[in-house]
Amino acid sequence: MAVNLYDVAYSVEKAIRESAEYKQLKQMYDVVNSDEGAKRLFESFRNIQLSLQQKQMMGEEITQAEVEQAQKQVALVQQHDKISKLMEAEQRMSMVVNELNQIMLKPLEELYGSMEQQ
Numbered sequence: 001m002a003v004n005l006y007d008v009a010y011s012v013e014k015a016i017r018e019s020a021e022y023k024q025l026k027q028m029y030d031v032v033n034s035d036e037g038a039k040r041l042f043e044s045f046r047n048i049q050l051s052l053q054q055k056q057m058m059g060e061e062i063t064q065a066e067v068e069q070a071q072k073q074v075a076l077v078q079q080h081d082k083i084s085k086l087m088e089a090e091q092r093m094s095m096v097v098n099e100l101n102q103i104m105l106k107p108l109e110e111l112y113g114s115m116e117q118q
Contacts, residue, residue, distance in 0.1 A: 012100065016096075016097075019096065021089070021092050021093045021096050022093060024089045024092070025086075025089040025090060025092070025093045027089075028082070028085050028086040028088075028089045029086060029089075031082050031085075031086070032082050032083055032086050035082055038080060038082045038083055041076060041077060041080060041083060042077070042083050042086070044073060045073050045074070045076075045077045045083075048066075048069065048070050048073050049070070051066075052066060052070060
């Protein structure tokens with residue numbers, strides 16, 4: 001019997017939505033977004049993060065001023081209780097996704113790993 005990978009993927013999506021990690025992440029995201037000050041600070045932090053990532057991906061140099069601005073923003077975000085809890089929840093969810101990714105890619109790693117050993 002052939003397995004429909006898309007059906008399995010949608011089952012994984014549903015399981016993620018029902019997981020404790022996702023529910024905690026969503027709850028903390030809603031908490032941050034319901035607080036206007038926290039929301040603005042978090043959006044500012046995300047914008048700086050995305051801007052630096054884009055520059056890095058395009059091979060552009062990140063200036064010392066940009067690094068210092070990012071460090072200041074990180075310090076502010078870490079001091080904000082609601083945002084730091086959201087970031088902790090993001091980190092836990094990211095770990096789950098990385099572990100799922102490793103599991104899903106294991107057949108390919110085994111295949112290509114065995115080809116390298118030949």
